[in-house]
Amino acid sequence: MKLVLLSGGSGKRLWPLSNNSRSKQFLRVLNSNHEKKSSMVERVWAQLNNVGLSDSTIIATSYSQVDMITNQLGQNVPLIVEPERRDTFPAIALAATYLYSVQAVSLEEVVAVLPVDPYVENAFFERVRELEALLEKSDAQLGLIGIEPTYPSSKYGYIIPNLSKQNDYVNVSHFQEKPTEEEAKELLSKNALWNAGVFAFKLGTLIDILLEKGLPIQYNELLNRYSELPKISFDYEVVEKLEHIVALPYKGYWKDLGTWNTLTDEMATNLLGKGMISPDSENTHIVNELDIPVAALGVKDLVIAASPDGILVTEKSASPRIKELLKDFDQRPMFEERRWGWYHVIDHASYEDGQEMLTKRISVLPGKNLSYQYHETRNEVWTVIKGEGEFVLDDKIIPIKAGDVLRVPARSKHSVKALTALEFIEVQTGRNLVEDDKIRLFESWEEIEAHCEFVKLQVK
Incomplete structure (x- = not known):
């Protein structure tokens, strides 16, 4: 069985701590077994590890969340990265083509897709594992997890069973999205279940659906045509069109921590x-x-x-x-976690002549480094306020420490590595000060050092 965790979200339901790059699943506000707080994604990954499912799990996410995931879960977590956000059907389709054409997973293999942030006990993931046997036994096209409701909620979607009852699962009649409380009371009388957002299917089922839609089933081809895929949920594009769907009831603790x-x-x-x-x-x-x-x-x-x-x-x-x-409110993220640390925007100003100024406080973790990069339109001045590191400017590496002031003109290649916990104040000046003004040349410090050494040899 393969698991795909969907990590998305616009970051608005837990604003202002969440934003477009730091969605709710990355907020470290939950209790853990350690002194420090944990995030939802850290908690879920630890649970998958506890039940022996983490080795068969892949996280599907967008570019804006890659640094957050690797920062919290480590560099070795397998990721499928969407080139742009296009809702759950494109994300699941891309994951399916990756499993099929890159990992060569059998078409008979069961794939379970679930959100990255359910607040549940370990038993929930054991129940997800049982979907594999259920699909074999029932010969259904799709298997779901249905939460047995504890009250008539208007916050969740509902799975409505048909009249034919089974011993340990239900055949699904239809779905209803977020009813009123009065409607929810009526649904509870029909033994309806809360929809946990879990989908399980044989890989071949989804590959066949992609072929029917005339979509590529090779990962690289679908990646190149990703912008052509409809922005639509998996529920609307796939689930509601299937005829044979079953659901496993789950009686344990389950909560959506989305608000x-x-x-x-x-x-x-x-x-x-x-x-x-x-x-x-x-x-x-x-x-x-x-x-x-x-x-x-x-x-x-x-x-x-x-x-x-x-x-x-x-x-x-x-x-x-x-x-x-917040639907009409739009601003750049003022705080972001990255694979190398974090930054916090302190100040931003625009002037009459079109010039701008942006000030950041940047923290780089020991042993981590920024990518080797340059900017087209902005100049930067860095003032080191804490720690020691190595700074690269146009292929030359120099040691730096607290108190040093470093100038980075536009189009100058630069990077920094922290030898100890490193902090500096970065003042950007220029026009159109956006995060996208960044041309990355190398990511790892080993590549940067090798390039600089090569340049030195060329000079000799």
């Missing part, structure tokens, strides 16, 4: 970061990533979340509406 009110229910503390909550404040949480304190006094049922991207104050019951509030 502030559900996430704070699972936090072990009411205060993360600098802040104070008065004793007469009831059911109130503060999650603060800023270096200034946040205080809550005499309030009830609130979430106060603060990050470089913004500040949110919301009643817990209203928090699911944040995505609607």
Whole structure:
């Protein structure tokens, strides 16, 4: 059995801690067995490892999340990277072609696709494993996991079983997306299940569907034509068109931590970061990533979340509406985790002549390095404020330490490696200061050193 974890998300439901590059699954706010907090993706990967499924798991994600995943799970986690975000059908199709044409997985192999961020017990993944035998026994085209509801929720989609009952699974009649609470009560009377977003199928089933649609089944070909795929969910493009679908009920703990009110229910503390909550404040949480304190006094049922991207104050019951509030709001991420560390935008200014200034605080972890790159339009000045490292400018490597000031003109090739924990302030000046103004030449330090040595030999 192969598992594909879908890691996507626009980052708006847990704003301001989440953004377009740091979606909810990467927020380190959950309790773990260690002193430090863990993220949803770290928790799920540890659970897959516990039940012996991590070796057969691949994560499907977008370019904007690759650094976050490798930063939290390590460099060896297998990834399928979408060239652009196009919803769940294209993502699952790309994963299927990778398994088929690159890994040479048998068409009879069962593939289970699930979100990267369910908050569940280990038993949930054991239940996912049982879908393999269920598909063989039932000869169904698709297998799902259905959560036995604990109340009539309007937040989840529902799996409606047909009248013919089986001993340990249900035949699926149809689906209903996010009903009203009154409708949900009626669905519960029909033994409906919450849809956990898990799909299991034989690889050949999806390959056949791609062929029917005239789409490539070779990974590289589909990758090149990815922009032609419809932006549509797997549910609408595939699931609703299949005739024989079964579902395994799951009775254990399951929760979607996609909103502030559900996430704070699972936090072990009411205060993360600098802040104070008065004793007469009831059911109130503060999650603060800023270096200034946040205080809550005499309030009830609130979430106060603060990050470089913004500040949110919301009643817990209203928090699911944040995505609607932000639908027309667009700004660059002010905080990002990368494979080498993180950066925080401190200031940004635009001037009448079209020039801009952007100031970042950048932290590079010991032994990590930025890619060897250059920028077309911007100049940079770096002021090292902590640690020691090696700095490369136009193929020359020099040692650096706290107090050094480094100038990086536009089109100058540059990189830095941290020997100890390294921090510097970067001031960018120029026009159109965007993250896309970056031409990468080499990623690894070994490649950079080898190139610089080659240049030295050429000069001799």
